[in-house]
Amino acid sequence: MCxxxxxxxxxxxxxxxxxxxxxxxxxxxxxxxxxxxxxxYVLLHAGFAISRIDEAEALETLRLFRAxxxxxxxxxxx
Amino acid sequence: MRADRSGQILLAHGSGxxxxxxxxxxxxxRGLSNPILVRMEDAAxxxxxxxxACTIDSHVVSPLFFPxxxxxxxxxxxxxxxxxxxxAEPMHLTAGFIIEEGFAFHDLERIxxxxxxxxxxxxTDIIAGDTKVVEKGAADGVFVTTCGIGRVPDGVDISAAxxxxxxxxxxxxxxxDHGITVLSQREGIGVATGLVSDCAPLWPLVRDMLAAAPGIxxxxxxxxxxxxxxxxxxxxxxxxxxxxxxxxxxxxxEVRSACELLGLDPLILANEGKLVAVMAQxxxxxxxxxxxxxxxxxxxxxxxxVEAAAAPRxxxxxxxxxxxxxxxxxxxxxPRIC
Amino acid sequence: xxxxxxxxxxxxxxxxxxxxxxxxxxxxxxxxxLKVMExxxxxxxxxxxxxIRQAVPEELTLISGPGCPVCVTANADIDAFIELALLPDVIxxxxxxxxxxxxxxxxxxxxxxxxxxxxxxxxxxxxxxIARENPDRSVVFFGVxxxxxxxxxxxxxxxxxxxxxxxxFVQSVHKVVPPALEALSxxxxxxxxxxxxxxxxxxxxxxxxxxxxxxxxxIPCVVTGFEPADxxxxxxxxxxxxxxxxxxxxxxxxxxxxxGGNPAALALMEHVFEPCDAAWRGLGTxxxxxxxxxxxxxxxxxxxxxxxxxxYSREPRGCIxxxxxxxxxxxxxxxxxxxxxxxxxxxxxxMVSSEGTCAAYxxxxx
Ligand code: SF4
Numbered sequence: 121m122c123x124x125x126x127x128x129x130x131x132x133x134x135x136x137x138x139x140x141x142x143x144x145x146x147x148x149x150x151x152x153x154x155x156x157x158x159x160x161y162v163l164l165h166a167g168f169a170i171s172r173i174d175e176a177e178a179l180e181t182l183r184l185f186r187a188x189x190x191x192x193x194x195x196x197x198x
Numbered sequence: 199m200r201a202d203r204s205g206q207i208l209l210a211h212g213s214g215x216x217x218x219x220x221x222x223x224x225x226x227x228r229g230l231s232n233p234i235l236v237r238m239e240d241a242a243x244x245x246x247x248x249x250x251a252c253t254i255d256s257h258v259v260s261p262l263f264f265p266x267x268x269x270x271x272x273x274x275x276x277x278x279x280x281x282x283x284x285x286a287e288p289m290h291l292t293a294g295f296i297i298e299e300g301f302a303f304h305d306l307e308r309i310x311x312x313x314x315x316x317x318x319x320x321x322t323d324i325i326a327g328d329t330k331v332v333e334k335g336a337a338d339g340v341f342v343t344t345c346g347i348g349r350v351p352d353g354v355d356i357s358a359a360x361x362x363x364x365x366x367x368x369x370x371x372x373x374x375d376h377g378i379t380v381l382s383q384r385e386g387i388g389v390a391t392g393l394v395s396d397c398a399p400l401w402p403l404v405r406d407m408l409a410a411a412p413g414i415x416x417x418x419x420x421x422x423x424x425x426x427x428x429x430x431x432x433x434x435x436x437x438x439x440x441x442x443x444x445x446x447x448x449x450x451x452e453v454r455s456a457c458e459l460l461g462l463d464p465l466i467l468a469n470e471g472k473l474v475a476v477m478a479q480x481x482x483x484x485x486x487x488x489x490x491x492x493x494x495x496x497x498x499x500x501x502x503x504v505e506a507a508a509a510p511r512x513x514x515x516x517x518x519x520x521x522x523x524x525x526x527x528x529x530x531x532x533p534r535i536c
Numbered sequence: 537x538x539x540x541x542x543x544x545x546x547x548x549x550x551x552x553x554x555x556x557x558x559x560x561x562x563x564x565x566x567x568x569x570l571k572v573m574e575x576x577x578x579x580x581x582x583x584x585x586x587x588i589r590q591a592v593p594e595e596l597t598l599i600s601g602p603g604c605p606v607c608v609t610a611n612a613d614i615d616a617f618i619e620l621a622l623l624p625d626v627i628x629x630x631x632x633x634x635x636x637x638x639x640x641x642x643x644x645x646x647x648x649x650x651x652x653x654x655x656x657x658x659x660x661x662x663x664x665x666i667a668r669e670n671p672d673r674s675v676v677f678f679g680v681x682x683x684x685x686x687x688x689x690x691x692x693x694x695x696x697x698x699x700x701x702x703x704x705f706v707q708s709v710h711k712v713v714p715p716a717l718e719a720l721s722x723x724x725x726x727x728x729x730x731x732x733x734x735x736x737x738x739x740x741x742x743x744x745x746x747x748x749x750x751x752x753x754x755i756p757c758v759v760t761g762f763e764p765a766d767x768x769x770x771x772x773x774x775x776x777x778x779x780x781x782x783x784x785x786x787x788x789x790x791x792x793x794x795x796g797g798n799p800a801a802l803a804l805m806e807h808v809f810e811p812c813d814a815a816w817r818g819l820g821t822x823x824x825x826x827x828x829x830x831x832x833x834x835x836x837x838x839x840x841x842x843x844x845x846x847x848y849s850r851e852p853r854g855c856i857x858x859x860x861x862x863x864x865x866x867x868x869x870x871x872x873x874x875x876x877x878x879x880x881x882x883x884x885x886x887m888v889s890s891e892g893t894c895a896a897y898x899x900x901x902x
Contacts, residue, residue, distance in 0.1 A: 145391075152801040161545060163736065518587065519556070520587025522590075532632025535633075
């Protein structure tokens with residue numbers, strides 16, 4: 121129901137931002153995410169930023185995946 | 199010399215009278231000049247021996263000019279590539295123009311110029327043409343139809359029905375460049391990618407491939423309907439299954455990201471300078487090496503193999519190692535958000 | 537530069553090495569039969585696109601729920617938008633997915649053939665722009681979608697009012713997820729053990745919204761992202777809950793979802809819309825599950841401005857979309873699937889939207 125993709129804010133002009141994902145750029149409204157700032161990764165849905173992506177949480181999720189793979193480096197991360 | 203002071207094509211330019219002659223002389227004969235065309239006979243006559251390939255393609259594109267090409271370049275490469283993937287060396291093209299009244303003269307000149315350039319790249323020329331002008335609103339700018347003939351070398355036998363179990367499936371480069379380039383130019387899409395269309399004549403590449411392995415069995419250019427349509431056509435014509443490895447398909451990052459943004463399937467995007475080839479496993483290395491030393495085959499990649507099957511179908515091995523069916527695309531792709 | 541560039545926060549979550557470990561874990565930890573409903577259509581698409589249904593252990597059944605806005609939109613709503621589009625001087629604007637939806641008499645594509653001006657937009661802001669550029673026309677936007685999309689429509693309505701774009705109208709058929717999940721969960725015929733909850737809806741409404749479903753009906757809920765690794769991890773979390781006899785709301789999609797959701801979006805939605813009863817295809821009318829345009833924005837409500845008669849509306853015959861949306865049947869149970877009903881000639885809405893259950897089955901699994 122709701123396609124949203126992670127994109128990085130590379131420019132802000134009041135309530136409008138330019139976001140970038142893998143070399144593609146688009147305008148995005150920040151009306152729904154007024155405290156977003158430059159460099160943030162946000163979820164973009166239908167031309168609106170709807171949520172900030174928490175990079176620390178993303179890394180934690182990836183660490184959990186690796187833990188399941190049983191990679192040795194997990195203990196060091198802890 | 200401009201045939202009209204307003205810089206526009208008028209209905210009278212298609213009336214067959216003096217303005218028509220001026221148009222033909224100033225734009226077409228000048229822009230496409232070659233010994234056969236300048237004779238301006240009702241029909242061009244040619245000497246010929248051997249096997250002939252013939253094809254025709256009508257071109258409509260919006261916008262008419264896009265990064266990496268325009269409708270003129272597209273009209274030449276489209277037809278040249280249809281010949282090339284039949285294994286035929288393009289000899290000559292003919293072109294028909296349907297022009298909307300009021301179309302800018304210099305735009306027509308630009309289009310004709312890029313036709314001439316693309317023809318030179320492909321080693322072919324335009325030896326006959328026709329122009330009609332229709333009332334405003336009856337066409338969208340200009341439509342270009344090109345017909346081409348080519349010579350099929352001895353020993354070359356390429357057909358969509360030629361794929362056999364065990365064969366290798368190759369693409370000549372990155373997929374979806376043209377589709378995303380054109381789509382991103384349309385109003386309301388608002389995605390900027392910096393991509394350019396891959397629109398290019400493929401005969402030089404095909405010549406190198408055939409030199410490496412004259413026994414190549416299938417070649418197709420995945421234009422409308424993209425890779426998904428082309429692979430399904432091959433599977434159906436040959437009565438085989440094709441399994442491709444999703445991770446092996448070459449994409450530009452911008453194409454992948456634009457597809458994510460717009461909710462599009464890159465396998466359905468049009469390509470205008472790419473081909474799919476099927477060949478015996480043992481020919482693969484030689485063909486890939488030949489392709490990679492040609493500028494239009496630099497990113498060539500082995501993407502899958504042909505398998506025996508009760509019913510023709512196309513599978514993909516997905517990124518997570520599972521399998522899914524790739525079916526014939528239906529209808530136009532629209533950006534979706536939900 | 538063919539593929540040197542990575543798509544941040546996407547590629548890491550779909551690569552083979554990431555998912556392999558998760559799949560092994562899922563197989564190892566899953567010995568009891570478990571029926572999981574993916575509530576959201578975007579999950580359905582991702583599951584098809586990556587072949588997840590074929591990859592998970594046999595004990596695990598994935599059922600597609602009512603989370604595709606095209607599929608749950610009742611024919612009467614589609615017919616009304618088509619009638620609006622056919623009005624003189626109206627420009628109908630819609631997201632791409634709705635273009636091929638068949639109505640009772642015709643779909644939008646046919647309405648276009650009859651002279652209706654229908655324009656596909658990517659964002660409500662594009663529709664608003666069309667309204668600004670065509671002051672002598674009425675621009676009507678088809679407001680479909682759930683809590684992820686509704687705030688973007690609310691934002692456009694607010695901007696239209698603030699900047700005086702009086703020719704911008706919305707037909708709101710927006711729906712909200714929790715009441716539908718509640719209705720599903722209370723149905724005695726529901727055969728589902730666990731919910732894979734939609735990450736992007738939850739980014740707006742917050743995970744707390746599912747607490748009543750989890751506690752009252754004892755159904756585990758995991759709010760999940762949309763990449764294969766996310767989905768696999770969500771399934772692992774659900775099967776763990778089941779094995780441990782828990783039924784809680786957990787969040788797998790921690791990078792995108794926060795407690796309380798998105799307050800700015802929620803406030804905007806509350807300002808512009810008010811809850812109403814809504815007809816869901818297949819689920820019937822669910823109290824409080826729709827979003828109507830509030831009194832304050834009535835001047836921009838398309839159906840108040842242009843009342844249309846759709847008394848002829850009825851649901852397509854032979855289509856079992858309803859039972860499919862409630863998880864009781866699969867497309868293969870439909871006599872029309874793949875025969876009379878194919879993506880080129882869809883009978884029911886579940887075949888139209890590329891994330892509709894029938895289309896997803898047809899396209900990727902047929
Ligand atoms: S296959 Fe077609 S008719 Fe059958 S349930 Fe799905 S959409 Fe309805």
